[in-house]
Amino acid sequence: MLVFSGPSGAGKGTICRAVRQGDPSLRLSVSATTRLPRKGEVDGVDYFFLKEKEFREMIANGQFLEWAEVYGNYYGTPVDFVRQELEQGRDVILEIDIQGALQVKKKFPEAVLIFIAPPSKTELITRLFARGTDSAGEVQKRINCTAAELKLADRYDYIIVNDDLDRALNKVQAIITAEKSRPRFFNTYYSRFES
Amino acid sequence: MLVFSGPSGAGKGTICRAVRQGDPSLRLSVSATTRLPRKGEVDGVDYFFLKEKEFREMIANGQFLEWAEVYGNYYGTPVDFVRQELEQGRDVILEIDIQGALQVKKKFPEAVLIFIAPPSKTELITRLFARGTDSAGEVQKRINCTAAELKLADRYDYIIVNDDLDRALNKVQAIITAEKSRPRFFNTYYSRFES
Numbered sequence: 001m002l003v004f005s006g007p008s009g010a011g012k013g014t015i016c017r018a019v020r021q022g023d024p025s026l027r028l029s030v031s032a033t034t035r036l037p038r039k040g041e042v043d044g045v046d047y048f049f050l051k052e053k054e055f056r057e058m059i060a061n062g063q064f065l066e067w068a069e070v071y072g073n074y075y076g077t078p079v080d081f082v083r084q085e086l087e088q089g090r091d092v093i094l095e096i097d098i099q100g101a102l103q104v105k106k107k108f109p110e111a112v113l114i115f116i117a118p119p120s121k122t123e124l125i126t127r128l129f130a131r132g133t134d135s136a137g138e139v140q141k142r143i144n145c146t147a148a149e150l151k152l153a154d155r156y157d158y159i160i161v162n163d164d165l166d167r168a169l170n171k172v173q174a175i176i177t178a179e180k181s182r183p184r185f186f187n188t189y190y191s192r193f194e195s
Numbered sequence: 196m197l198v199f200s201g202p203s204g205a206g207k208g209t210i211c212r213a214v215r216q217g218d219p220s221l222r223l224s225v226s227a228t229t230r231l232p233r234k235g236e237v238d239g240v241d242y243f244f245l246k247e248k249e250f251r252e253m254i255a256n257g258q259f260l261e262w263a264e265v266y267g268n269y270y271g272t273p274v275d276f277v278r279q280e281l282e283q284g285r286d287v288i289l290e291i292d293i294q295g296a297l298q299v300k301k302k303f304p305e306a307v308l309i310f311i312a313p314p315s316k317t318e319l320i321t322r323l324f325a326r327g328t329d330s331a332g333e334v335q336k337r338i339n340c341t342a343a344e345l346k347l348a349d350r351y352d353y354i355i356v357n358d359d360l361d362r363a364l365n366k367v368q369a370i371i372t373a374e375k376s377r378p379r380f381f382n383t384y385y386s387r388f389e390s
Contacts, residue, residue, distance in 0.1 A: 177366060
């Protein structure tokens with residue numbers, strides 16, 4: 001399980017899309033949210049868009065791997081999909097906020113947490129305004145949170161500063177290759193040397 | 196600090212040489228040993244070849260990062276060189292036996308242990324005989340140890356099965372890239388976002 005998170009505007013969405021294009025066998029977990037769809041976002045593809053009442057019911061029923069309230073909206077990862085894919089031996093990508101990622105790591109210690117960080121404060125401000133989907137007030141709120149969020153990055157397994165998309169993608173690929181070389185993937189290998 | 200080890204004949208020497216050719220900034224720690232030089236091996240380059248009495252004095256003086264007796268010979272890593280290079284911010288490669296690698300990990304938990312494993316038992320036997328430097332009896336001794344050594348591999352950070360040199364080198368490179376993305380390398384980065 002690969003978990004991508006990072007401050008708004010760091011580019012985790014772009015990186016996740018590109019990683020999945022490079023390796024279509026990776027399954028993306030679709031999050032649920034109570035925020036309104038942005039232009040072009042499709043229910044069930046980008047997010048499951050839920051009413052607050054529906055979301056609260058799923059919380060009460062234990063149907064989230066993690067959930068959080070961010071900027072006044074709820075976001076969560078439905079647990080069923082993730083569990084099914086992992087049980088079938090597939091790699092799952094989660095693109096979730098920082099609080100959620102740390103919750104996942106507690107429940108699944110073998111989850112690999114990647115923090116996507118913006119190259120600079122100036123660049124982050126530029127990107128958030130260029131996106132054009134948030135009001136100036138929302139952009140301000142997000143920037144205020146970034147310094148605090150960066151302090152949580154040292155609880156992650158890896159940090160990638162997204163200064164160049166190709167370079168960032170190479171690093172993600174290297175992390176996947178390295179993590180596939182962990183001893184737990186070699187259980188069947190050892191037995192071939194006995195006898 | 197990158198520590199390579201694995202059973203005799205798994206190809207760790209070949210991999211270490213190729214990794215260093217690809218990145219000359221990596222420093223190779225030269226081990227000390229009491230075994231006789233093989234054809235072409237140079238004192239101070241391949242090993243420091245010591246008499247058993249000299250080796251025991253260095254043990255007594257605490258001058259080894261790790262040492263071990265393997266197949267009747269002593270091998271050890273002189274601590275001074277490694278410490279100097281690390282203090283100057285350089286990456287150091289150690290090519291040492293399995294017992295020694297686990298000793299290093301205890302003293303330097305941030306050391307990255309890579310286990311180079313042979314692709315199969317048959318291939319391992321072929322390689323050991325092809326090398327032509329060990330007697331048939333020594334080859335037999337080494338093979339007998341391999342199954343036991345493989346059981347220690349799950350204490351390593353990474354395992355690379357050396358079935359193809361280029362593929363193995365790509366994996367080493369990926370591990371280096373991934374390890375350079377660990378949070379401890381980003382201390383100066385965070386401070387740029389405060390204020």
